[in-house]
Amino acid sequence: MNIATKSPTIAADADGDTGPRGPKPKRTLSRRNIIVYGTLLVAAIYYLLPLYVMIVTSLKGMPEIRLGNIFSPPLEITFEPWIKAWSSACTGLNCDGLSRGFWNSVRITVPSVVLSIAIASVNGYALANWRFKGSEFFFTILIVGAFIPYQVMLYPIVIILREIGLYGSLSGLVIVHSIFGMPILTLLFRNYFTSMPEELFKAARVDGAGFWGIYLRIMLPMSLPIFVVAVIIQITGIWNDFLFGVVYTRPETYPMTVQLNNIVNSVQGVKEYNVNMAATLITGLVPLIVYFVSGKLFVRGIAAGAVKG
Amino acid sequence: MRVERAINASVSVRDLSLNFGAVQVLQALNLDIAEGEFVVLLGPSGCGKSTLLNCIAGLLDITDGRIFIKGRNVTWEEPKDRGIGMVFQSYALYPQMSVEKNLSFGLRVARLPKDEIAQRIARAAEILQIEQLLQRKPAALSGGQRQRVAIGRALVRDVDVFLFDEPLSNLDAKLRSELRVEIKLLHRRLQNTMIYVTHDQIEAMTLADRIAVMRGGVIQQFDAPQAIYNRPVNRFVAGFLGSPAMNFLEGQVEKDGPYLRFAADGLSVPLSTYAFADGAPPAPGAAALGIRPEHVSLNSGDGWPFSAQAVVEVVEPMGSDTLVWLKLAGQKFSVRMSSERAPQAGDQVTIGFDPMRASLFDAAGDRL
Numbered sequence: 001m002n003i004a005t006k007s008p009t010i011a012a013d014a015d016g017d018t019g020p021r022g023p024k025p026k027r028t029l030s031r032r033n034i035i036v037y038g039t040l041l042v043a044a045i046y047y048l049l050p051l052y053v054m055i056v057t058s059l060k061g062m063p064e065i066r067l068g069n070i071f072s073p074p075l076e077i078t079f080e081p082w083i084k085a086w087s088s089a090c091t092g093l094n095c096d097g098l099s100r101g102f103w104n105s106v107r108i109t110v111p112s113v114v115l116s117i118a119i120a121s122v123n124g125y126a127l128a129n130w131r132f133k134g135s136e137f138f139f140t141i142l143i144v145g146a147f148i149p150y151q152v153m154l155y156p157i158v159i160i161l162r163e164i165g166l167y168g169s170l171s172g173l174v175i176v177h178s179i180f181g182m183p184i185l186t187l188l189f190r191n192y193f194t195s196m197p198e199e200l201f202k203a204a205r206v207d208g209a210g211f212w213g214i215y216l217r218i219m220l221p222m223s224l225p226i227f228v229v230a231v232i233i234q235i236t237g238i239w240n241d242f243l244f245g246v247v248y249t250r251p252e253t254y255p256m257t258v259q260l261n262n263i264v265n266s267v268q269g270v271k272e273y274n275v276n277m278a279a280t281l282i283t284g285l286v287p288l289i290v291y292f293v294s295g296k297l298f299v300r301g302i303a304a305g306a307v308k309g
Numbered sequence: 310m311r312v313e314r315a316i317n318a319s320v321s322v323r324d325l326s327l328n329f330g331a332v333q334v335l336q337a338l339n340l341d342i343a344e345g346e347f348v349v350l351l352g353p354s355g356c357g358k359s360t361l362l363n364c365i366a367g368l369l370d371i372t373d374g375r376i377f378i379k380g381r382n383v384t385w386e387e388p389k390d391r392g393i394g395m396v397f398q399s400y401a402l403y404p405q406m407s408v409e410k411n412l413s414f415g416l417r418v419a420r421l422p423k424d425e426i427a428q429r430i431a432r433a434a435e436i437l438q439i440e441q442l443l444q445r446k447p448a449a450l451s452g453g454q455r456q457r458v459a460i461g462r463a464l465v466r467d468v469d470v471f472l473f474d475e476p477l478s479n480l481d482a483k484l485r486s487e488l489r490v491e492i493k494l495l496h497r498r499l500q501n502t503m504i505y506v507t508h509d510q511i512e513a514m515t516l517a518d519r520i521a522v523m524r525g526g527v528i529q530q531f532d533a534p535q536a537i538y539n540r541p542v543n544r545f546v547a548g549f550l551g552s553p554a555m556n557f558l559e560g561q562v563e564k565d566g567p568y569l570r571f572a573a574d575g576l577s578v579p580l581s582t583y584a585f586a587d588g589a590p591p592a593p594g595a596a597a598l599g600i601r602p603e604h605v606s607l608n609s610g611d612g613w614p615f616s617a618q619a620v621v622e623v624v625e626p627m628g629s630d631t632l633v634w635l636k637l638a639g640q641k642f643s644v645r646m647s648s649e650r651a652p653q654a655g656d657q658v659t660i661g662f663d664p665m666r667a668s669l670f671d672a673a674g675d676r677l
Contacts, residue, residue, distance in 0.1 A: 199401035199474075202368050207415030207462070208389030217414075221405040 058082065058277035065273050081274035085282060089275055091262040098279055100252075101259030105239060105286075107170055108255055112177035113234040117227065120182055124189025125215050129201050139190065146183035154247055161248060168250045176248055177238050185230055192226040193219060228294050236287040256283050318377070319344040319502040320365060320470055325374035327357075327364060327526075334360050335526045337374070342504065342519075347496050350506045351513040352523035353549065358506045359474055361523070365504065366395050366472050379469050389415070391470075394463025398475040400455040402447035408458050409443040415466050426465075433464040436495070453484045460495070473505040477512065489515060510550050514538070522546045539666075542586075544674035547599045553632055555668070556605075556642050558598045562591065562669070562677070571598045571669065574638035578615045582665045586676045596677060599668040602645035606661050607633060607652070613661030621656045635660070 027033075053070050058081050060074040087097040094100075126132075127139050157176060158167065166172030196219070204214045245255040254262075260283045264276045322340040326333070334357050342348050350358040363369040365376060367388040375384045383391045402411050409430060416426045434440045437457045447455055456476055463471055473492070477485045493516055496503055507513055513520050514534045521531040522545075530542045541547035547555050560573025562580070569590050571578040578598060585591060606613065619635040619642070631651040633644045635658065644660060652658055669677040 197399055197401065199397040199399045200403065202363075202366075203395065203397060203401035203459075203462070204403075204414075205368060206366060206388045206393065206395045207466075208387075208418045209414075213418060218403055 054277045054281060058274050058281060060274055062270070062272065062274060081272070081278040082282070084272075085263070085275045085279035089263045089272075089279060090266060090268070091259055098256060098259055098263070098282055101254055101256035102282075104170070104249075104253055104259075105256040108173050108177070108245075109235060109238045111171075111174045112181070112238050113231060115174065116178040116181035116185055116234055117230045119178065120185030120230070121189045121220075121223075121227070122215065123182070123186040124191075125193050125219055126211075127186065127190045128193035128196075129198075129214070129219075130211065139186075142183050142186055146187070150180070150243060154243075158247065167248065168253070170249070170253050173244060173248045173253075173255075176244050177241070180244075181234055181237070184233070188230060188233075189223075189226060192223060196222065232290055232294055235290050239286050318342055319346065319379060320504065321377040322361070322365065323375040323377070325361070325364060325376065326372045327360060327369065328372045333526065335364070335371075338526070338528060340521065340528065340531070342502060345500045345502055347493075347503045347505065347516055347518045349513040349517035349520045350504065350523060351508070351510065351520050351549075353508060356523040357526040358508075358523045360526075362472050362474055362504060362506045365470075366393055367391050389419075392468050393470045393472055394466050394468040395472040395474065396456070396459045396463055396476045398478050400447070400452075400459045400479070402455055402458055402462075404447055407444050407446055408439065408450070411447065411458055412443075412461050412465050415462065429465045429467065433461040436464065436498070437461050452480050453488060456480065456488060457491075460492075464499075469502060471501055471503040473503065473507075475507055476505075478507070478509070485512075492516065510552065514550070522549060524549075540676070541599075541668055542676050544597065544599070544670045547668055547670070551601055553602050553643055553645065555599045555601050557670075558600075558638060558640055558642070560596060560598065560638070562593050562596045564593055569593070571596065571664075573598070573640070576617060576638040578664050578667075580664055580669070582614060582663070583667065583669065584665070585669075591671070591677050595672040597670045597674075599670060600662055600666065602632060602643040604662055604666040605642075605644045607644045607646050608650070608658050609661065611661075614663055614665075616659055616661035618657065618659055621652050621654050621658055624651055624654055626651065633658075 056073055057065060057070065059077050059079070061076065061078050061080065064075060085097060086099055086102075088095055089097045123142075127135055161167040161172045161176075166175065200218065201214060204218045209217060239255075240257060241255070242257045242261065245258045246261075249255065249258075260279050263279050318341045320340070320342040322338060325335055325338040325340075327335040338361065340361075350361060352358045360369065364371050365378075367383065367386060371384070375382055377383065378391050378393065388395075402408075403414065406414065412430050412433060413426050416429065421429075430443070431440075434443060437460060439454065439457050439461060442450060442454060442458070447458070450458065456479075459476070476492075477488055480488065489512055492505075496516075505512075505516060517534050519531060520534055520537055522529045522537060524545055530537055530546050537546060538550055541550065544557070548557070558571075558573050558576070560571055560576070562569050563572050564570075565577075565579065568579065568581040569583075570580055580590075617637060619637050621633055621635050623634040625632040625634070626648055629648070630645055631648045633646060633651060635642050635644070637660070642660075671677050
């Protein structure tokens with residue numbers, strides 16, 4: 001009886017009422033929005049201003065730089081500093097610019113990234129799905145490795161590389177980078193594979209797939225986001241590395257970062273600020289492009305696996 | 310003699326033990342399942358029923374014991390070599406593969422010829438009526454369709470034994486009852502041995518040829534559904550099966566002339582017709598009398614070996630019938646009856662039941 005009288009009342013209310021209806025009006029200039037966007041704007045300027053100065057300076061000629069207005073846009077745009085930085089800036093011994101270092105860095109980064117990710121993903125997969133006796137202990141050791149400062153291991157590795165005859169070569173540096181990427185990457189992959197439903201793995205086993213079969217045919221196709229994250233972490237990490245590059249290579253195999261340092265710090269003649277700025281920008285271009293191209297996938301991968309314990 | 314029995318059975322588990330570290334999950338468990346039988350492993354969460362199924366499938370390494378499938382000792386064999394197909398609760402379909410690729414994955418891994426694969430998929434798709442879904446990805450399927458594909462994946466492998474690990478738990482109630490019927494039809498058509506894990510007693514009662522009720526890694530009772538329902542071996546089984554649950558009255562068994570009777574707070578139930586488990590009447594002592602709500606009648610006249618007066622406390626209409634709660638000997642007691650004749654709360658009623666249909670349990674919970 002109660003129910004019978006209630007529903008017509010609601011219907012009448014809906015017809016006669018003057019309450020809100022339709023889309024909610026947007027408040028564009030609330031106090032909250034002003035604070036939020038104001039803070040964002042200040043932060044953006046704080047980070048973008050140095051970049052602006054660098055770009056502007058790299059496009060000026062030396063006479064204009066000497067005028068001292070570092071914030072003013074170039075009166076006359078010139079790409080001369082960029083060309084010089086790439087192909088003819090001097091690093092003390094030779095004067096063929098950053099190009100040599102760039103190709104060295106490519107030859108270091110590509111194999112290091114591929115090797116470290118290939119090994120770490122299999123590591124993570126094995127630790128997540130094929131628990132063996134002592135696998136937790138093994139994992140703990142690997143993670144502890146991530147907390148030991150690099151400096152402690154610098155010299156022992158010099159000796160190891162010398163003993164196996166790889167000291168000073170690019171392949172030596174590739175091995176070092178691959179090993180040092182192992183803890184964090186294994187953790188990343190292990191957590192991602194652990195977050196995948198266990199029943200999927202069981203189903204594949206019942207279907208008869210083995211260790212590699214499951215890895216290649218089931219797990220790999222499902223883990224693109226985490227691979228993108230790993231690639232980004234490794235490319236930026238290895239490309240930006242300076243310490244290992246300067247310790248484990250010879251001048252002719254110096255990576256780009258070491259060469260950049262040598263160009264900027266060489267003290268013969270006038271400091272060519274425009275060339276230095278251009279050289280820095282060129283060096284930073286690779287990680288920057290990687291971020292821009294894969295930003296969305298990166299965020300997705302981080303959300304998918306990296307955060308989960 | 311033991312081994313001989315194992316060979317005749319479709320699946321045999323011998324003295325199976327499984328420990329996770331110091332925790333004993335399964336202890337010296339034995340189970341024999343006949344060829345073509347539909348066996349349900351039933352129990353509350355954490356009773357080891359899924360663990361047992363995973364052991365039979367070979368997905369868990371057992372601590373001790375042996376497992377036979379079709380008379381072959383498969384204790385150390387890989388899951389794929391055991392002649393089993395498995396269906397999981399979460400469907401476990403490979404998300405990046407189409408339905409067809411999902412079905413054929415195991416066959417492709419086994420490197421079967423292409424036309425053989427196509428033939429088997431066509432057969433499975435026809436049986437499960439998923440022909441029109443073959444090119445879709447799992448993400449584009451509904452829950453019921455996904456579970457059908459998962460069953461198909463076991464079907465195409467042409468296995469001796471089907472293992473179901475709570476296959477219907479992720480589906481809504483309506484779909485669950487539909488697929489329940491389909492699984493039963495599938496079993497009738499294929500005549501394979503099926504082992505089915507569930508915590509849902511309705512699924513167990515409707516599907517099983519025999520139910521194994523488990524608790525704490527131990528099989529409590531392994532029998533036909535009706536036998537378990539009517540003559541539960543202990544109080545746990547009695548309480549776990551049946552909805553609404555069985556009534557238990559706490560009291561004691563006493564001498565009553567040449568017979569025994571069950572007494573509780575002014576109540577006296579004659580046990581002259583009760584069939585004791587050992588055949589011989591037990592010694593008097595503390596006991597619990599269990600009687601299912603549907604075996605009690607309310608206001609249906611005299612003629613019951615036992616009847617008593619009580620006051621109705623709560624009435625729960627459930628549509629087809631009504632559950633009436635009352636106090637008997639100071640303890641909660643429920644009666645299931647047809648809705649038309651249901652009393653109102655506060656009414657004085659007479660209840661009656663036949664002790665033949667009751668279950669008596671001793672202080673330890675075992676059937677008397």
